[in-house]
Amino acid sequence: MSNAPLAPGAVIGIIGGGQLGRMLAMAAARLGYQTIILDPAEHAPAAQMANRQIVAAYDDPQALEQLAEYCDVITYEFENVPVAAVEWLEERVPVRPGSKALKVSQDRLLEKAMAAELGAQTALFAAVSNRSELDAAITVTGLPAVLKTTRLGYDGKGQAKIVRPEDADIAFAAMRGQMAVLESFVHFESEVSVIAARGLSGEVRAYDVAENIHRNHILHTSTVPSQLGPQARTEALRIAGLIATHLEYVGVFAVEFFAVRDGDSHRLLVNEMAPRVHNSGHWTEAACTISQFDQHIRAIAGLPLGDAKRHSDCVMENLIGADIDRLPEIAAEPDVLIHLYGKAEARPGRKMGHVTRISPLTTR
Amino acid sequence: MSNAPLAPGAVIGIIGGGQLGRMLAMAAARLGYQTIILDPAEHAPAAQMANRQIVAAYDDPQALEQLAEYCDVITYEFENVPVAAVEWLEERVPVRPGSKALKVSQDRLLEKAMAAELGAQTALFAAVSNRSELDAAITVTGLPAVLKTTRLGYDGKGQAKIVRPEDADIAFAAMRGQMAVLESFVHFESEVSVIAARGLSGEVRAYDVAENIHRNHILHTSTVPSQLGPQARTEALRIAGLIATHLEYVGVFAVEFFAVRDGDSHRLLVNEMAPRVHNSGHWTEAACTISQFDQHIRAIAGLPLGDAKRHSDCVMENLIGADIDRLPEIAAEPDVLIHLYGKAEARPGRKMGHVTRISPLTTR
Structure with a gap:
């Protein structure tokens, strides 16, 4: 794969057709590139600003084949793109950023582990895969703390605050059996x-x-x-x-x-x-x-x-x-x-x- | 016709699909409006950024009917739109700017007359509709002077410089019988x-x-x-x-x-x-x-x-x-x-x- 810049007229695939994809498509157009949006919703906000929209699920095999065939480089506008889809595409066409960043950002535990590895501070945290681990986690983080699913949370969804020990049952139930992480509540300014x-x-x-x-x-x-x-x-x-x-x-x-x-x-x-x-x-x-x-x-x-x-x-x-x-x-x-x-x-x-x-x- | 602002989602028609139409379509999108482009060339630069392109001549009756039907307001990106088309549209839907500005800007004589009427200075000028008027015009402007067709000139097209009286014949021939205006050559800084x-x-x-x-x-x-x-x-x-x-x-x-x-x-x-x-x-x-x-x-x-x-x-x-x-x-x-x-x-x-x-x- 060459590192030469894409020539004007080259095609950029964008997975996700929301407002971020829309603004990316406009930027691509200003830089002389064409764009294809993949989004399951017809008339996604990005579609108006793109040369074409493929209306299909993010892991639809035919849609991915089309993206690989028509695009010179592929990117995504949200972090909940299926990793398998990006890995399949990566073998065929440059995907930037690639699956490595996607995996880390899809998992709060990997994210925090990376921060720690790089010497950056985080809230105190502990993994919670069952009810008894939650009690152990509380001893690590102290209270109040916030229990969050490790995956697919955004804008406050998939989160439950634990102020007193007796809140733990309700918080754990709210995770619906998903892998979670307990984080100490940060008194941030x-x-x-x-x-x-x-x-x-x-x-x-x-x-x-x-x-x-x-x-x-x-x-x-x-x-x-x-x-x-x-x-x-x-x-x-x-x-x-x-x-x-x-x-x-x-x-x-x-x-x-x-x-x-x-x-x-x-x-x-x-x-x-x-x-x-x-x-x-x-x-x-x-x-x-x-x-x-x-x-x-x-x-x-x-x-x-x-x-x-x-x-x-x-x-x-x-x-x-x-x-x-x-x-x-x-x-x-x-x-x-x-x-x-x-x-x-x-x-x-x-x-x-x-x-x-x-x-x-x-x-x- | 109400003067209330267009609501988001309203449709703006743009006559002309070049780069100016393209940048207007992007601006319209940023302000929440939809756009329809009228341009005879398929895949006009503006089309990518618009919701729709009507591929037809600027005076195509069916195309104008569609514009009038679908658009809440109509504008244009170039000054050589047929005035009759804009006048027809104006009776049905707001066209901004309207035909008045279009007429003036399509005719160098009207343009200069307007400037004079408003007390603004212009180069010395005189109308030239035949060969003998050109000689008379030269006595008004002096030499050197520039002979320009009154209509449809841009980027230096439809212009001929007259430095000496003997250049007049060639310059007049270059107008190909079109109405012209002679302007004194301005030694501008x-x-x-x-x-x-x-x-x-x-x-x-x-x-x-x-x-x-x-x-x-x-x-x-x-x-x-x-x-x-x-x-x-x-x-x-x-x-x-x-x-x-x-x-x-x-x-x-x-x-x-x-x-x-x-x-x-x-x-x-x-x-x-x-x-x-x-x-x-x-x-x-x-x-x-x-x-x-x-x-x-x-x-x-x-x-x-x-x-x-x-x-x-x-x-x-x-x-x-x-x-x-x-x-x-x-x-x-x-x-x-x-x-x-x-x-x-x-x-x-x-x-x-x-x-x-x-x-x-x-x-x-």
């Missing part, structure tokens, strides 16, 4: 994330740290710069770099941290990583020359990575459900970039779009 | 343009003046800020505002000027106006929160206009023909936004894409 990219040649570029506020377990705002001091900020970028190199990663990824107050500074605990462009990086589209979407396409196409520096400070806000009705008022605000996802129905909790409010760069 | 927008409510927002360099009659670079002083800059923006109001314009448009050195300052002569987003405004995508494409969609959708201020200085460079082969080198430069148009074949003189190099804002 803030949640922050780093969006970074690793290119085909091994170069790593990281955007500045964003400070994230969640509402109902869904990202509400990302603010850049964060309130972290220079030391904690450097540490966050350093850990992102270690992870990228460890996974031989190609593309954009996100690392989420808990920031715990520690005297004048903050201690950072790795929470999780996402092997893809990330909601907490949407601000890059408005505040940087090279957005996370352009950066991801550059990386997987074998082009040099772009600068990850920003020209402005900003606050990104998600538009959830009926928030989209505020569109005309928002459009009247100064210096706000609006980005909607073309979803027909504004259901409660559904991400309909985001807006990024820009302000002059403060050097700090 | 620079060519500049203003991109501005007028909203449905009448508000006007203008981007700062760009200084444009052409090569082989095709735009090569646009630089912002220009070298104009504050007085000339204000004058350029003022004239753009007058034109917008005079035409009851809705959407983005461009006014190109010749800047003639006048002591410490510059005198501005209106060269031409384009009733559409414009190549010399592509820099707004990289240096402003609201690009000219977003601004045009906001205007025609009845949303409030966005700020036209920029966060960075910049130089936009067109990639013409084989320039696209420099893509990997360009991607390695710091702080450069790359935007290609998805055209399969890089013919000489063909606009394949553009890049915008960003630098920190200088206040001047």
Whole structure:
């Protein structure tokens, strides 16, 4: 497999056709590439911006054969793609990032083990595969703690808090027999994330740290710069770099941290990583020359990575459900970039779009 | 016809499917709208980014009926759309900008008459409908002068320079019997343009003046800020505002000027106006929160206009023909936004894409 950059007109396959795939397809088009989306839902948000959508399950053998046949490189927009499908594709066509990052990010235990191996801190944790292991785990983490399925959790799903020992039964039942991990409850001051990219040649570029506020377990705002001091900020970028190199990663990824107050500074605990462009990086589209979407396409196409520096400070806000009705008022605000996802129905909790409010760069 | 903003999901028709239509379709998608492109060429660059393309001539009655039926508002990406087609559509659905601006911009004489009516300066000019009028015209403009067809000229086509009286015959023959206008040759120091927008409510927002360099009659670079002083800059923006109001314009448009050195300052002569987003405004995508494409969609959708201020200085460079082969080198430069148009074949003189190099804002 050559490391020469994809030529204009080459075809990029994107597994998953949600808003992230949509924004990746637009970035690919701006860089002169064609795109094919694989998504089981007809008229997926990404399909409008792609040259073609294959409507099929993510592990549909015929669909995968078509992707392998037509695409010059394949990527994915979410971390719950079946690993077997990516492994099958990898033998036929470059998949960036590959199955290694996917496996780690699909399993909270592997994720935490990787962080520990790289010398990064995490919450105290212990594996829980049966009820008696949960009691043992509580002695490791202390209480309160959070029990999470090791796989397929997102936006607060598959999680149960244990405050007192007597909550353990209900929490364990909520896991429905799935492998789980108990994590000590972290009294964090803030949640922050780093969006970074690793290119085909091994170069790593990281955007500045964003400070994230969640509402109902869904990202509400990302603010850049964060309130972290220079030391904690450097540490966050350093850990992102270690992870990228460890996974031989190609593309954009996100690392989420808990920031715990520690005297004048903050201690950072790795929470999780996402092997893809990330909601907490949407601000890059408005505040940087090279957005996370352009950066991801550059990386997987074998082009040099772009600068990850920003020209402005900003606050990104998600538009959830009926928030989209505020569109005309928002459009009247100064210096706000609006980005909607073309979803027909504004259901409660559904991400309909985001807006990024820009302000002059403060050097700090 | 209501002036309420288009709701997300509404359908915008775009007449013309080139790169401008493509960038408009992306902007429409970001603002939550669907798009239908009308273009006679199959797989037009805009089609990939649109929900649908109608492949038909711009005056095809069935195609126009479909546009009128499916679209909530219609716009166009080039000024040579048949006026009759737009007039037919206007009776059925809002067309923004409408036929008034189209008529003026299709006729160099009407354009110059409008500039004069608004008190703006132009080169000396005279209408030429036959050979003897050309001689009379030369006494008005002096020599050298440029003879141009009043209609359908772009990128230097339909123009002939007259340096000495004996060039007149050849120049007149080059017009092939079309109505023409003779313009005095302007010894300009620079060519500049203003991109501005007028909203449905009448508000006007203008981007700062760009200084444009052409090569082989095709735009090569646009630089912002220009070298104009504050007085000339204000004058350029003022004239753009007058034109917008005079035409009851809705959407983005461009006014190109010749800047003639006048002591410490510059005198501005209106060269031409384009009733559409414009190549010399592509820099707004990289240096402003609201690009000219977003601004045009906001205007025609009845949303409030966005700020036209920029966060960075910049130089936009067109990639013409084989320039696209420099893509990997360009991607390695710091702080450069790359935007290609998805055209399969890089013919000489063909606009394949553009890049915008960003630098920190200088206040001047």
